[in-house]
Amino acid sequence: MKIFDKIALYVFLGEVPLLILFIVSCQWLALPQLAASNAAAKALYDFGGFVVFGSWAFLAIYFSSKMLLQPSFRKVMLAKITFMRERDEREIFLTGQAAKHTMLTTLAILIFLFCLSCFTFSYDEKAHEASWGIGFGLTTRNDIANTGTNYSTHADGLYSYDGLPVSMQTILAGLIGWQIFSYNYYMKHRE
Amino acid sequence: MPKAEQQLQILNCLHVFRAERRITQAQLAAAIGVTRATIVAIEGGGYNPSLELAFRIAHFFETDIQSIFWIEEESK
Numbered sequence A: 001m002k003i004f005d006k007i008a009l010y011v012f013l014g015e016v017p018l019l020i021l022f023i024v025s026c027q028w029l030a031l032p033q034l035a036a037s038n039a040a041a042k043a044l045y046d047f048g049g050f051v052v053f054g055s056w057a058f059l060a061i062y063f064s065s066k067m068l069l070q071p072s073f074r075k076v077m078l079a080k081i082t083f084m085r086e087r088d089e090r091e092i093f094l095t096g097q098a099a100k101h102t103m104l105t106t107l108a109i110l111i112f113l114f115c116l117s118c119f120t121f122s123y124d125e126k127a128h129e130a131s132w133g134i135g136f137g138l139t140t141r142n143d144i145a146n147t148g149t150n151y152s153t154h155a156d157g158l159y160s161y162d163g164l165p166v167s168m169q170t171i172l173a174g175l176i177g178w179q180i181f182s183y184n185y186y187m188k189h190r191e
Numbered sequence B: 001m002p003k004a005e006q007q008l009q010i011l012n013c014l015h016v017f018r019a020e021r022r023i024t025q026a027q028l029a030a031a032i033g034v035t036r037a038t039i040v041a042i043e044g045g046g047y048n049p050s051l052e053l054a055f056r057i058a059h060f061f062e063t064d065i066q067s068i069f070w071i072e073e074e075s076k
Helices: A005-027 A031-037 A039-069 A071-081 A087-119 A142-147 A168-190 B014-021 B025-032 B036-043 B051-060
Strands: A118-126 A130-132 B006-012 B070-074
Touching: A005 A031, A005 A039, A031 A039, A039 A071, A087 A118, A087 A168, A087 B006, B014 B036, B025 B036, B025 B051
Parallel strands: none
Antiparallel strands: A118 A130, B006 B070
16 A cells, blocks of 8 residues: 555544544534634634545545555455455455355345335225336436436536436446446456 | 265364374464464364465475375265
């Protein structure tokens, strides 16, 4: 791990208590309201919001994207996070077995959740009618597809982003597909 | 794939070799570069070592692999 990454990791982890303190003071000490009337509270609020949370969010995006793009970094970081130990051949063998088991159980859970999220059931007590259906939408918001509007708008100079515009079904289907593809791709290129 | 009518079981007398030389599991593990848990697993029959590790163990005890590990056929 590079020196910059080590320092960034210490900053990222060190900021967690500060962030908790900031959230607590916002929730229970009404810091945003105090900031409107008190200069010291405003300075604290701005510091907590821009410096602490801003840098923490930036580092979170930095680490997550680096884990996605750099295999060596991903291996080091996720091995630490998951307490993975590969000190000798038996532990490597067990890790492989565990990874296979985890992959298969995750896939089973994803397929189960995908089925639950796709199928709908309703029962009308008055008419004594039951109906089954299937609901699958690629996006979460129909108005986006219909009107063609985006999350970012230039009107009033306001730019906003409020999460991925994909539905839960799409994410689950994507994850299922990725798990199957990733495993087969890896196996094919290791033969 | 041919059906194996008999199952092979790999047995070992690693603990005997260790006892003869008065070596602890931790000492053997350090000498051959594995964890003590692996030695425990091999002696208990819970893990079959790779050919490389089997050679390393045999080399450590200055003997051949067959003196430590052997196969016993188990009919189903």
